[in-house]
Amino acid sequence: MSELNSVKNDMTMAQENAALRSRVAVLEEELAFVQEQLTWLKKQVFGRKTEQSSVILDNCTQLSLFPEEEKPQTQNIAESVTVPEHKRRKKRTHDDWMETMDFEIVEHKEDHPVCENCGSEMKEIGQEKAYDELVYTPAKFHVRRHIVYTYKCPECGEKPENDADHSEDIERCNIRRAEYPKPMIPGSFCSPELLAHIIYEKYAKAVPLHRQEKDLASKHIPLLKATMSNWVCTAAEKWCMPIVQEMHRLLLCGDVVHADETRIQVLHEEGRKATAESKMWVYCNGKMNDRSIVIFDYKPTRKGKNAQAFLKGFDGYLVRDGYSGYHVVTGVKHCGCMTHARRYFVNALPKDKSAQETSIAAEAVRYFERIYHEENLLSGMTAEKRYEQRLAKVKPLLDAFFAWLETLQVSGKSALAKAVAYALNEKPYLYTFLENGNVPIDNNRAENAIRPFAVGRKNWMHSNTANGAKASAALYSIVATAQANGLNTEQYLTELFSQPAGTILLPFTI
Structure with missing residues (x-):
């Protein structure tokens, strides 16, 4: 009987031991997940946001463009290498750009130059430039009566x-x-120049209206934030929104549209709490176009139907990230973002630098580096030539990456598991850019377009009403498009507000 009890006790202890081991494994996995989240949050708050390989890894573990077995051997024989034809850009000097500016000449002379040897009056025989200095003149205000x-x-x-x-x-x-x-805004003393400056300060330089109010007050100009806000909304409604509508029409006529979205808080919106998170969507055309178009579109939610409504009638290539809401958009060819897929693996790199070089995440980043290396060599080619070279040079690398990725067995909630799952889910869309030489490999164009909005949001923090958010969307669209086309944005806005309201002066036509 005692032997039977002993056997039962041994079995019970073995079961408890197995259960405890299983529990420990679960806790270790949860701890690793929490540590990954903590590391990511610390990086977001205190770390550098760059994703360059030269920064995210130590010098001893720099990512090679070639796998170990493919590293080219150093040879003593000189080899002939063909590179794409290009013109070297001449480096501009200070004299080059200063010659286009107004000059103030300051002459340094002696009042009565006398020879120290014989006392005779000396004559001027030449001059030379000592140095140039750039002078800033603070803004001046005057009244135009x-x-x-x-x-x-x-x-x-x-x-x-x-x-x-x-x-x-x-x-x-x-x-x-x-x-x-007739004044541009009835009953006001607003001029085209003043309104252009206010809008440029807020939407191009991220200076909120309350700071502009303080700055103007220091110059003895009592212009209230509420007054400027009314002017800005009037400009958006009467001058900018008709132009954005025409830009929208032109955007849908193209072959490529980039899409992205970011958060915005609107305090007073019917049926929504002040703490609710709304969305500012951004759409822009491909970089292969002669003219750039960037459009911001405010919507209360992130639902895919918003993108579907905006892109109604578009049947080209839609470049976006892996957000599932974009799948609602029909009639387009969906293109994934290679940068977004790479970012997941960058975030999955081990915290321990010594373990990075041999990690799965680092190997994935190496694949992306090789893909981008080949893609960058094709930047100066025509769309047809780029299409051919992508199939010959880039597609084999992409095939190798996914063949390697599908052999991995990663489970759990770790950042690496999320990275692998994201890449595999986006696989068919990450191949779409190979169909057309004008389709970009990533969605960087939209991400870069939305960045100034994110910077400004840290300063003005929220919109008061939904109409104010829509006005901001129109003004960001005009300013971003003018900047993307290399215009002097403040000068363009001045010219626009000098025209009758409703004039379609596109921000790439002057």
């Missing part, structure tokens, strides 16, 4: 005092006033 003149014909007489008794003289009297000008 509009005076309207009235004219009278001296031959037609004067208007009599008693109209009833001198009806014939009234008909002869001819008094005319010059055409009365």
